[in-house]
Amino acid sequence: DTIQLQIKDLSGFLSEEDILKQSAQAAACNQALHNGSREGNDFLGWVDLPSSITDQVLREIEDAATVLRTHCDAVVVVGIGGSYLGARAVIDALSSSFDWLQEKEDRKNPVILYAGNNISEDYLYELMRYLNDKRFGIINISKSGTTTEPAIAFRLLKDQLEEKVGKEEARKRIVAITDASKGALRTLADTEGYKTFVIPDNVGGRYSVLTPVGLLPIAVAGIDIRKLVAGAVEIEKATVPSTSFDYNLPAIYAVIRNELYKRGKKIEILVNYHPKLHFLAEWWKQLYGESEGKENVGIFPAAVDFTTDLHSMGQWIQEGERTIFETVITIGEANEKVQIPHDDKDLDGLNYLEGKRVDEVNKMAELGTRIAHVDGGVPNLTIEIPKLNEKYIGQLIYFFEKACGISGYLLGINPFDQPGVEAYKKNMFALLEKPGFEEATKAIKARL
Ligand code: PA5
Numbered sequence: 001d002t003i004q005l006q007i008k009d010l011s012g013f014l015s016e017e018d019i020l021k022q023s024a025q026a027a028a029c030n031q032a033l034h035n036g037s038r039e040g041n042d043f044l045g046w047v048d049l050p051s052s053i054t055d056q057v058l059r060e061i062e063d064a065a066t067v068l069r070t071h072c073d074a075v076v077v078v079g080i081g082g083s084y085l086g087a088r089a090v091i092d093a094l095s096s097s098f099d100w101l102q103e104k105e106d107r108k109n110p111v112i113l114y115a116g117n118n119i120s121e122d123y124l125y126e127l128m129r130y131l132n133d134k135r136f137g138i139i140n141i142s143k144s145g146t147t148t149e150p151a152i153a154f155r156l157l158k159d160q161l162e163e164k165v166g167k168e169e170a171r172k173r174i175v176a177i178t179d180a181s182k183g184a185l186r187t188l189a190d191t192e193g194y195k196t197f198v199i200p201d202n203v204g205g206r207y208s209v210l211t212p213v214g215l216l217p218i219a220v221a222g223i224d225i226r227k228l229v230a231g232a233v234e235i236e237k238a239t240v241p242s243t244s245f246d247y248n249l250p251a252i253y254a255v256i257r258n259e260l261y262k263r264g265k266k267i268e269i270l271v272n273y274h275p276k277l278h279f280l281a282e283w284w285k286q287l288y289g290e291s292e293g294k295e296n297v298g299i300f301p302a303a304v305d306f307t308t309d310l311h312s313m314g315q316w317i318q319e320g321e322r323t324i325f326e327t328v329i330t331i332g333e334a335n336e337k338v339q340i341p342h343d344d345k346d347l348d349g350l351n352y353l354e355g356k357r358v359d360e361v362n363k364m365a366e367l368g369t370r371i372a373h374v375d376g377g378v379p380n381l382t383i384e385i386p387k388l389n390e391k392y393i394g395q396l397i398y399f400f401e402k403a404c405g406i407s408g409y410l411l412g413i414n415p416f417d418q419p420g421v422e423a424y425k426k427n428m429f430a431l432l433e434k435p436g437f438e439e440a441t442k443a444i445k446a447r448l
Contacts (some may be wrong), residue, residue, distance in 0.1 A: 001248065001386055002234065002240060002386075002395060003004065003235065003383060003384065003385050003386050003392065003395045003396060003399055004249075004379065004383070004384040005249045005252060005253060005382070005383055005384075006382040006383075006384060007019075007252070007256065007381050009167070009370060009374050009379070009380040009381065009382070010256065010260075010381055011378050012374070012379075012382070012389075013260065013263070013265075013325075013379040014256065014259055014260060014263070014379065018248075018259055019255050019256060019259065019443040020245075020251065020412070021251075022255040022258070022259065022362055023245035023246075023251075023255070024243060024245075025213065025255075025411060025416070026248075026252075026254060026255050026406055027241070027245055027248075027250040027251065028325075029251075029254070029405070029406040029409035029410055030239065030241055030243075030248065030251055030402075030405075031241045031440035032049075032409055033047050033405045033406065033409070034047060034240070034241050035319070038414075039416075040408075040414040040415060040416030040417060042201075042202055042416075043202055043203070043204045043207070043416035043417075044202060044405075045200045045201070045202030045203040045207075045418075046204075046207035046208075046401055047236075047402075048236065049203065049210055049211070050210055050229055050232035050233040050236045050398060050404070051225070051236055053229050055211065058215075058225060058226060058229070059187055059198075060217075061197070061212055061215050061216050061219055061225065062219055062225070063179070064175055064197070064219075065216060065217060065219035066118055066196055067172065068137045068139070068173065068220050069109070069110055069220060069222075070173065071133050071135065071137060071169075071171055071172055071173050072110050072135050072136055072137035073104050073107075073110055073111065073135045073136065074110055074111040074112075074113055074131060074134045074135070074136040074137075075110050075111070075112055075113070075136065075137045075138070075139060075217070075220050076113045076115050076127070076131070076136060076137070076139070076153075077112060077113070077114050077141065077217045078114075078115050078116035078138055078140045078141060078150045078153050078154050078157065079114075079116055079139075079140070079141035079142060079150050079213070080115065080116055080117045080147060080150055080205070081117075081150045081205050081206065081232070081286060081290075081421075082116060082143075082205020082206040082208050082213070082286065082290075083141040083142055083143060083147075083150070083177075083202065083205055083208070083213055084116070084117050084141070084206065085206075085209075085279065085282055085283040085286050086209025086210075086213065086214040086283055087209065087213070087214045087216075087217035087218055088279045088282070088283070089209070089279040089280040089282065089283035090209065090214060090218050090223065090228065090393055090397075091112055091217065091218055091221045091223065092277075092278065092279045092280075093277055093279070093280055093388060093393055094221075094223045094276075094388070094389070094390060094393060095109070095112075095203050095221055095222075095223070095277050097275070097276060099292055100112075100176070105117075108222055109220075109221055109222035110137075110219050110220060110221075111134075111423050112217060113127060113130075113131075114218065115127055115150075115153040115157065116140075116147075116149050116150030116151075116152070116153035116154065117149060117150075117425050119149055119152065123251035123311070124152075124153060124156060126155070127447075128160055128207070130154065130419055131157075131160065132160075132164075134389075135185070136161065136173070137161075137173030137174065137175075137417035138154065138157050138158065138161065138173065138174045138175070138176065139174075139175045139176075139217055139220070140154045140176045140177070140185065140189075141176075141177040141178070141199075141213050142177075142178055142183070142185050143178060143179060143183075143199045143208070143213075144179070144182075144183050145178045145179055145182065145183020145184050145185030145186050145188075146183050146184050146185070148425070148428070151283060154185075155393045157249075158170070158174065161173065161174070162285045170275050171192060171193055171194060174194045174195075175194060175195045175196070175197070175216065176189035176194045176195075176196045176197075177196065177197045177199060177212050177213055177216065178196065178198070178199060179199060180198045180201070180209065191288075197211075197212035197216060198212075199211055199212070199213055199307050204416055204418075205286075206283075206287045206291065207401055207416075209283070209397055210228075210229060210232055210397065210398075212360075215229075216227075217295070222254060223390060224389075224390050225353055227394065228390040228391070228393060228394040228397075229394060230390075230391060230394060231390060231391035231392060231393065231394025231395040231396075231397075231398075232394040232395065232397055232398040233394075233398075234391075234394075234395055235249075235250070235394075235395045235399050235402065236398055236402075239251070239367055239398075239402050244300045249399060249403075250399050250400075250402035250403035250406060251311070251322050251403070251406050253327075253381070253399075253403045253407075254384070254403045254404075254406035254407035254410055254442065255410065256329075256381055257299060257325075257407060258407060258411060260325050261299050261411075264322075264323060265299075265304075265323060265324060265325040265379060266297045266300060266323045266324075267299065267300045267301075267302055267305055267323055267324040267325075268288070268300070268301055268302065268324070268325055268326075268328050269302045269303060269317065269324055269325070269326045269327070270284050270285070270301065270302070270303040270304075270329065270331065271303070271304055271306055271325075271326050271327065272303075272304075272305055272306065272327040272328075272329050273306050273307065273328075273330065273331075273362050273365070273366050274320075274331060274387065274388070275305055275308070277305075277329060278303075278305050279327070280393075280396070281305075282303070284301065284303070284400055285301045285302070285303055287400060287401065287404050288301040288400075288404055288407075289301045290418045291404050291405075291407075291408050291415035292404075292407065292408050292411055292413060293420070293421060294413050294414075294417075294418075294419070294440055295413055297411060297413065298411065298413070302324075302432060304317075305368075306365070306366070306369065307362070307365050310365075310369060314369075316376075317373060317376075317378060318372060318373065318376045318378075319376060322377045324378055324382045325378060325379040325380070326373060326379070326381075326383070326384045327380075327381050327382075327383060327394070328366070328370065328380060328381070328383070329382075329383050329384075329385070330366060330382055330383070330384045330385075331384075331385055331386075331387065331388050332384060332385065332386040333359070333360040333387050334357070334358075334386060335388060336339040337340055337357060337391075338357065338358045339355055339356065339357055339358075340354055340355065340356050340357075340358065340361075341354070342354045342355075345387075352429070359404065370382075371401070377418065381426075383396070383399070411421075426440060427440075427444055430443070430445075431444060
C-alpha cells in the first residue's frame with residue numbers, strides 16, 4: 001500500500017545495469033541532502049520537515065482553518081509560484097470537481113479561489129465581482145513579502161473586504177503567511193494585527209507545501225492534513241541515507257531521468273489520466289523546472305492530461321522529435337463507481353462496453369497508449385499510487401521533492417536557488433519606474 005515505480009517500459013532505452021551503475025552517486029547525493037555537504041545547504045529544511053511537524057503546529061493550522069471556514073463561504077489564496085502551486089495541487093486532487101458550483105447550503109467546504117498568480121486586470125475584476133455578494137476571506141502568502149503579483153491582488157482584495165465588512169471583521173478573515181521578521185507583508189500583517197504563520201527560512205517556496213503555505217489552504221478546503229503529512233513521513237522514512245538504492249524509489253527515479261537526459265531525452269512529460277491531477281503537474285513543473293533549469297542545462301519539464309491531450313499533443317508524442325520521455329502517474333483504483341449502461345438500440349455501438357466501469361476503459365486507454373508510445377520510441381516509466389487520497393498524495397509530494405534534490409545534485413547544479421527568475425522582475429520594475437531602479441529605467445528606455 002505504497003507508491004510504486006514501474007520501469008519495465010524503459011528496457012529498450014536504458015538497462016537495469018545503466019541504472020545500477022549510478023547507485024553509489026545517487027546515494028551520495030541523498031546523503032548530501034541529509035548532511036548538508038553540498039551547495040544550497042541553507043535550503044534543506046524540507047528534508048526532515050514531515051516528521052518534524054508537531055501536533056501543536058497541526059492544531060494551530062486546523063484552528064485557523066476553522067475560523068476561516070466559519071466566517072467565509074469563499075477563501076481567496078493569494079500567492080504565486082511556490083506560495084500557491086502546492087496548495088492548489090493538493091486541493092484540486094482531493095476535492096470533488098464540481099462541489100464549488102453547488103449552492104452554498106449544499107457545500108461542505110468554502111469555495112477556494114486563487115489570486116496573485118497573474119497580473120490580469122480582467123481576472124481581478126471578475127474575481128472581485130464574483131466576491132461582491134460573498135462572505136469571503138483571504139490567505140495572503142509570500143515568503144519574501146515583497147512579490148508584486150500577490151501584493152497587487154492583496155491590496156485590492158483587502159480594500160474590497162474592509163469596505164464590505166469593516167476593518168474589525170476583515171481582520172478575522174485575513175491570515176498572512178510570510179517570513180518571521182522580514183518583508184513588507186510581515187510589517188503589514190503585524191501593523192494590521194492579522195493572524196500569521198511563519199515560512200521557515202530554510203524551506204524554499206517550491207518545497208513549502210507541507211508548511212502552513214500549503215497546509216492552511218488545504219485544511220480550509222476540508223482536506224485531512226494529518227493524513228497528508230503522515231503519507232509524506234512514510235516516504236521520508238523510506239528514503240533516509242541508510243536505505244539501499246534498490247528500495248530508494250526517489251533515488252531510482254532521479255537516476256533514470258538523468259540517464260535518459262544524457263542519452264538525448266531532453267524533455268520529460270508528466271502524464272496523468274485524471275483532470276484532478278492537472279495542478280499536481282503544474283506543481284511538479286515548478287519543482288523541477290526551477291530547481292534544474294540553470295547553467296544552460298536541465299530537462300524541460302512538460303505535462304499533459306490524458307486522454308484529453310491524446311487528441312492534441314498525442315500526435316507529437318507518437319511521431320515528433322525523439323527527445324522526450326514520459327513519466328506516467330497512474331492510480332490503482334477510482335474512488336467512485338460509474339458503469340456504462342446497456343442501451344437496447346445500441347446506436348452508438350457501445351454495448352460491447354456494457355457493464356464496464358469507466359475506469360476500466362481509462363486503464364485500457366492508458367495501457368494502449370503506453371505500448372504505442374514505447375513502440376514509437378518514447379521511454380516510459382510509471383509511478384503508481386493505489387488510490388487518490390491524502391496519504392498517497394502526501395507520499396507523492398515527498399517522493400518528488402526527494403527525487404528533485406537528488407536529481408539536481410546528480411546533474412551538478414544547486415537545486416535550491418533560482419537566480420534566473422529575477423531577470424524579468426528587474427526589467428518590469430525599470431519599466432514601471434519603481435523607486436531605486438532609476439539607472440535601469442534609463443537603460444531599458446534607451447533600448448525601446
Ligand atoms: O519557489 C520559489 O522560490 C518561487 O516560486 C516563489 O515561491 C515565488 O516567486 C513567490 O515568492 P514569495 O513567496 O516570496 O512571494
